[in-house]
Amino acid sequence: AGQYQNGFITTQGGNLLCSKIIHLITDNQVKSQVSKVLHECEKRMYKSVAFPAIGTGQAGLSSAKVADEMLDAIVEFVRQKSVQHLQAVKIVIFQTNMLTDFYESMKKREGSDSSTTESSTEESWLSMFKCKLKQSSEKKKSMILEKKVNLVTFQICGESQEKVDATESWLKNLILKEQFESTISDEAIENFDEEQFAILEDLQKGKQVTIEILNKLSPPQIKISGISRDVCSVSLEVQEMVHQIKSTEEEQSKAELLYNLVEWRYLGSNDSFVAFDKLTNMQLEHAKRARKPYLDVKIKKKNYKVDLNTLKATDDRGKTKILQRVTKDEGK
Numbered sequence: 001a002g003q004y005q006n007g008f009i010t011t012q013g014g015n016l017l018c019s020k021i022i023h024l025i026t027d028n029q030v031k032s033q034v035s036k037v038l039h040e041c042e043k044r045m046y047k048s049v050a051f052p053a054i055g056t057g058q059a060g061l062s063s064a065k066v067a068d069e070m071l072d073a074i075v076e077f078v079r080q081k082s083v084q085h086l087q088a089v090k091i092v093i094f095q096t097n098m099l100t101d102f103y104e105s106m107k108k109r110e111g112s113d114s115s116t117t118e119s120s121t122e123e124s125w126l127s128m129f130k131c132k133l134k135q136s137s138e139k140k141k142s143m144i145l146e147k148k149v150n151l152v153t154f155q156i157c158g159e160s161q162e163k164v165d166a167t168e169s170w171l172k173n174l175i176l177k178e179q180f181e182s183t184i185s186d187e188a189i190e191n192f193d194e195e196q197f198a199i200l201e202d203l204q205k206g207k208q209v210t211i212e213i214l215n216k217l218s219p220p221q222i223k224i225s226g227i228s229r230d231v232c233s234v235s236l237e238v239q240e241m242v243h244q245i246k247s248t249e250e251e252q253s254k255a256e257l258l259y260n261l262v263e264w265r266y267l268g269s270n271d272s273f274v275a276f277d278k279l280t281n282m283q284l285e286h287a288k289r290a291r292k293p294y295l296d297v298k299i300k301k302k303n304y305k306v307d308l309n310t311l312k313a314t315d316d317r318g319k320t321k322i323l324q325r326v327t328k329d330e331g332k
Helices: 030-043 063-078 096-108 116-137 161-178 187-191 194-206 228-259 278-289
Strands: 003-005 008-012 020-024 048-052 088-092 179-185 209-214 221-227 262-267 273-275 294-299 302-307 312-315 320-327
Touching: 008 030, 020 030, 030 048, 030 063, 063 096, 161 179, 179 228, 187 228, 194 209, 194 228, 209 228, 221 228, 228 262, 228 278, 262 278, 278 294, 278 320, 294 312
Parallel strands: 048 088
Antiparallel strands: 003 008, 008 020, 179 221, 209 221, 262 273, 262 320, 294 302, 302 312, 312 320
């Protein structure tokens, strides 16, 4: 049974990939509802929360109005210095026509007047939202794989037309038995770039399959058809590609969030500190928290071994660089 609270009911996640589900009781006060949920998540020490575009369904609210109210609530929440636990807020939009309204609402907040102390975190949160929406709302370059057609001609001769027809029917059934089709649906397919499409083209050339990319569907699909054994092997490779993209996006998201809290730097050639890239920044911070003594990193494409106790990085020739760990509340 759910727990009724101020305007919402909380239940277990059930079969969904989440720990809790918060069911809102609709009152068309979108900003107020989002704010209540955010504060409830912070109170319960949840690390992330995902919202739909509240009120755009049966309630009939305009997506532009909903976008403004939801983002107003999120910005006001982020500006509160008491926020400690909630690290990620997602807005899940299934209707592509709404993306523009959310993106435009984001753009209106760029450069808005606020103190520099408050705006740093706010800007970082908004930049992440904006980046995701911009990638989805902009039209992606259509990638079409070259059609693969291998023709085989059978000439059937027989004592009678009846036997010729029977042989033709047997051949068709035999071919159909060897045919198989597999469809992979995932939002990550939308982020396939030239590298992934090149791999798909190589797979299509090397295997007895035809690969069709349906990137206008929601979620996008990759349809693989051909000889069953090849379809199965290619499907496994495509699923691995999807998994790698999702893992990379997740790592980048975690690195972005951590970069808002702490920044690792090394002393550059002009006696000024230079920030590591965000993934290396995350690796250094995780190693530090795990109390690892050393970590191998790259600085300007050169290998360095970082001593996490002395905060010094040493290259293969024994040259050292001084490192610095700065939490964002210390300033730059």
